[in-house]
Amino acid sequence: MTGSLRVAMAIGDAGGIGPELAAKVLADAQANAGDLMILGDRRILERGAADAGITLDLPVLGLDAIDGDLPAGSFMIDLGNCDPETTPQGEGSLNSGLASVQNFRAALLAADAGYAGAVFFTPFNKSAMRLGQPDYVDEIGFIDATIHPRESGREFNVLDEVWNARVTSHIPLSEVASRITEERIFDSLRLTDKVMRGAGYERPRIGVAALNPHAGDGRNFGTEDEDIIQPAVERAAAMQIAATGPIPSDTVFVRATKGEFDAVMTMYHDQGQIAMKLIGFDRGVTLIANYPFPIVTPAHGSAYDIAGRGIADLGATRNAVMLGRRLAALEERAEQGEAPQVPLSQLVRKALDTSVTWATAS
Known part of the structure; x- marks a missing residue:
């Protein structure tokens, strides 16, 4: 599979329904077409799978194993950045916010380098993300500060x-x-x-x-x-x-x-x-467009009130993944991209480096 056909999937707020939805995506035949590269902490995904009552069979790679040929099909890159023992469910926290920031940044950098043709994330919580990065305002400013595009993007909400x-x-x-x-x-x-x-x-x-x-x-x-x-x-x-x-x-x-x-x-x-x-x-998708690749997420939030209960509805999340995949396929037909040049591990380590100053664009 070429990078332009892969979807980089960032696990959202660990205190909300994001991990449960990530697990449900992986278990759903429509949402998981064998093209997902999941970025986040393996332990948080496992907690989401347990909440959903799902057993996952997924290759999990550490940072030292991602610079060769990537696996065929869907797989996870374990960032090891969010310990569930110190990350409560049902509320935002420094841990969940910082991990959300890092997961999102890693997905953006990977797609910008050509390792994926679309970015998808399960719901974030901006208040928690500001605990991890105080200058975080919204996704568009964060994207601009991360990949430095020629033009800024805009949000669209999409229903059939x-x-x-x-x-x-x-x-x-x-x-x-x-x-x-x-x-x-x-x-x-x-x-x-x-x-x-x-x-x-x-x-x-x-x-x-x-x-x-x-x-x-x-x-x-x-x-x-x-x-x-x-x-x-x-x-x-x-x-x-x-x-x-x-x-x-x-x-x-x-x-x-x-x-x-x-x-x-x-x-x-x-x-x-x-x-x-x-x-x-339960069906709406947020599309962030006008970047070199589509960025999608369900239009609802992190739903702290039902976190850990296994009842999160997959509808909007499934629609988001499928829209990102469809738009990436259209863009690939329009313009074939070059093979990635920067090692993936270098990009992910950069995303995890808290010593780097990431100023959010105004």
Whole structure:
């Protein structure tokens, strides 16, 4: 198997349902197509398997055994970085946060070097990750600081019925209006069109949500919809992007789920997230796109309240792995990559090195 067809899988927060979901992925015929490279602590994966009532038969490699030919099929690289004896379930901790950071960084570095064509991670918890890396803000800033891409990425939420793109994401609600500009909306529309075409949509139809109630109601409830959003939509339409809006946000998802739009672009995080999770909480996928490889995860969180109980639903996690695999296959057909040049053990050791300063990009 070439690296471009492998999925690098980072085990998420050890205090939550991430290890259980990782074990369930490995035991699921749809999710595990024999192409998974799991990065994390073997003992945490074993705890997740015990919670799920699963017995795993998986090759496990130490750092001294990963610079030759990698095994055919799925396998694990044991980072030995999270002792379950000192990592409680049901809460975040320094151990779980630091291991999450290291697992994610190792997966990103491996994919960036060509050892995998996609990155997948089970749910993280940002508060715990900040215990391990105080400047951690969100995944996009972390990815940028880790692989130094030419362009930053954007988050998309994906359901079979509809995609959700955002103009702003992890910022306070009080800052949203000041961050929305015509240029930013226009760039977001171009990127959404590009990413969805790469995912197989011939000409994705994008409904653009208004910022204000009733799309401003003729400027009675704000001017942003007419002065900022509408000009950006018109510019996109002039470039043959199938964008429509601004549309009142209390109806745009209704129209999308009835088949009028393939995607909804929202102005801020919860404007889209609430709708998407109501439509399909147990199926939704977060896609981080516009990087050299797709990065995917289930759209739900680490669920500390059910950790260790073996009842975590696999639906969104399975969908995430399958979407990452499909996008990686499309990208491989479009452009064949070169064989990796940097030894994998060197990349993983770098990811584990706590003496390195990893500044999170702003």
